[in-house]
Amino acid sequence: MNKIFDVVVIGGGGGGYPAALRIAHSGRSVLMIDEKGNLGGNCLFEGCVPSKAVREAAALAVKIRGAEYFGLDAEIELPHWDRIRSYKDRIQTYRYAQHRNEIEETALLTMVRGVGRFVSDHEIAVEDWDRETTDVVTGHDIIIATGSEVRSLSIPGAEYLWHSHHLFAWHEAVREMPLDIVILGGGYIGVETASMLSALGLHVTLLEMAPSILPGMDQDLVKVMAGHMTQRGVRIETGVRVEAVARVPGGQYRVTGRRVFGNRSAEWLTQQVFQAVGRVPSLPPDLGLEKAGVAYGPKGIMVDDHMRTNVPHIYAPGDVNGLSMLFHSAVRMSEIAAQEILRHGHSDDAFNPKEMPETVFADPEAMSVGMTADEARGAGIRVWEETRPMGVEAKAQIMGNTEGFFKMVISRQNGEIIGVQAVGIDAANLSSIAQVAVRLGLTPRDLGRMTFAHPTQFEVIDRLARSI
Numbered sequence: 001m002n003k004i005f006d007v008v009v010i011g012g013g014g015g016g017y018p019a020a021l022r023i024a025h026s027g028r029s030v031l032m033i034d035e036k037g038n039l040g041g042n043c044l045f046e047g048c049v050p051s052k053a054v055r056e057a058a059a060l061a062v063k064i065r066g067a068e069y070f071g072l073d074a075e076i077e078l079p080h081w082d083r084i085r086s087y088k089d090r091i092q093t094y095r096y097a098q099h100r101n102e103i104e105e106t107a108l109l110t111m112v113r114g115v116g117r118f119v120s121d122h123e124i125a126v127e128d129w130d131r132e133t134t135d136v137v138t139g140h141d142i143i144i145a146t147g148s149e150v151r152s153l154s155i156p157g158a159e160y161l162w163h164s165h166h167l168f169a170w171h172e173a174v175r176e177m178p179l180d181i182v183i184l185g186g187g188y189i190g191v192e193t194a195s196m197l198s199a200l201g202l203h204v205t206l207l208e209m210a211p212s213i214l215p216g217m218d219q220d221l222v223k224v225m226a227g228h229m230t231q232r233g234v235r236i237e238t239g240v241r242v243e244a245v246a247r248v249p250g251g252q253y254r255v256t257g258r259r260v261f262g263n264r265s266a267e268w269l270t271q272q273v274f275q276a277v278g279r280v281p282s283l284p285p286d287l288g289l290e291k292a293g294v295a296y297g298p299k300g301i302m303v304d305d306h307m308r309t310n311v312p313h314i315y316a317p318g319d320v321n322g323l324s325m326l327f328h329s330a331v332r333m334s335e336i337a338a339q340e341i342l343r344h345g346h347s348d349d350a351f352n353p354k355e356m357p358e359t360v361f362a363d364p365e366a367m368s369v370g371m372t373a374d375e376a377r378g379a380g381i382r383v384w385e386e387t388r389p390m391g392v393e394a395k396a397q398i399m400g401n402t403e404g405f406f407k408m409v410i411s412r413q414n415g416e417i418i419g420v421q422a423v424g425i426d427a428a429n430l431s432s433i434a435q436v437a438v439r440l441g442l443t444p445r446d447l448g449r450m451t452f453a454h455p456t457q458f459e460v461i462d463r464l465a466r467s468i
């Protein structure tokens with residue numbers, strides 16, 4: 001293997017591969033090292049893609065059960081997890097093959113399956129798991145995109161807990177589903193998982209320590225989400241601090257904890273426990289950040305809005321910097337890092353985490369872009385809110401999915417839309433227009449002059465804008 005590269009990229013996920021491909025296509029030599037030996041990182045291996053595949057199967061099951069609304073008779077047996085699992089694996093396999101082609105078509109990209117560790121600020125020891133060799137290579141620039149890993153609760157019995165790997169990992173997910181499950185953590189991964197497993201017929205209990213699920217999201221949105229999930233049979237308990245999980249005779253688990261208000265003890269008996277209490281940047285001690293002099297804190301590697309670390313030729317896009325732990329955010333950061341390298345530090349592009357769409361692929365869907373009204377007021381910005389129910393649009397009525405709302409948060413200073421939140425049908429898709437509006441500082445008047453196709457749920461946007 002060549003020992004000198006223009007750029008060395010550690011990690012092949014959304015934070016790493018867009019930069020690697022762009023830089024290699026621009027005529028520079030790139031070495032990318034990834035434990036999976038392919039592109040996609042944890043998003044493809046056990047995150048976004050497989051979880052959304054399972055979610056589609058669950059959503060279809062719900063739709064089939066509701067076929068009568070569409071004038072159809074249809075029945076569905078209790079879903080077979082092993083078949084859904086195969087479908088999920090198939091999508092992952094397909095995408096891995098697609099990524100393999102991308103690697104092969106990129107002449108200046110060398111991909112190694114293995115691990116990269118810093119030896120100095122320009123040198124990386126590359127452990128190649130296929131060749132069973134370790135070589136030290138030099139990179140003129142280096143991108144650290146090691147992503148994130150599951151945050152594990154430090155409680156007795158933590159070793160029993162399932163996490164995203166158990167449900168979604170490529171060819172490694174569990175083969176059998178329990179009849180009931182307790183989910184620890186009401187962030188977006190916990191809420192999505194609760195929603196899909198409940199739709200697949202499991203009895204689901206969702207425990208969250210904060211006073212509400214989806215902490216930090218718009219409270220009106222949370223109310224709709226929690227109300228609908230409860231109606232669909234998910235038991236949601238908030239203000240609960242879980243303290244231990246123990247095995248009990250008969251193969252079940254006893255989850256014990258305390259209710260934050262009143263400090264009363266509580267317990268739950270269940271066949272399985274799934275933890276979704278967050279993710280932490282992947283910075284194992286043997287990565288050798290000290291040898292490179294790269295500064296980091298508990299939230300991850302510190303970067304500026306150009307993805308530069310404190311070491312001028314080292315960049316850290318993606319989950320590893322903790323700024324916005326979402327795949328599309330990682331891709332955006334990766335592109336910014338690539339531009340910065342290609343333009344020798346003179347790129348005018350910059351990352352703003354608040355512009356990134358946050359989505360919740362549950363039933364109902366939800367999204368938030370920019371500031372919520374509470375955040376804006378907390379930051380001293382005078383705003384007003386305009387809301388339109390999702391259910392007044394033809395698309396929602398045709399689909400029999402009429403709950404929820406679409407909301408704009410508008411600055412009183414300049415009339416610009418500084419935040420958008422929605423819950424209900426197609427909310428995740430609507431986040432794309434919301435992102436354009438927030439990023440470009442559009443006003444309701446600008447949006448009101450646009451025309452979105454009929455009958456799509458996008459009409460809720462221009463109609464709300466025109467009504468203001």
Ligand SMILES: Cc1cc2nc3c(=O)[nH]c(=O)nc-3n(C[C@H](O)[C@H](O)[C@H](O)COP(=O)(O)OP(=O)(O)OC[C@H]3O[C@@H](n4cnc5c(N)ncnc54)[C@H](O)[C@@H]3O)c2cc1C
Nearest residue numbers: 011013014015035041042047048116147318319325326327
């Ligand atoms: C269950 C679940 C569902 C999710 N759903 C969504 C969603 O719907 N939408 C969304 O936007 N985001 C979602 N995410 C988040 C998304 O997966 C991450 O934001 C995204 O993967 C971040 O990309 P990354 O490249 O920064 O890190 P990662 O995807 O974590 O990639 C890092 C890669 O680096 C490798 N690596 C680490 N250390 C080394 C090393 N020393 N040497 C070599 N390789 C190394 C890792 O093995 C990994 O392949 C979800 C996550 C989970 C867990």
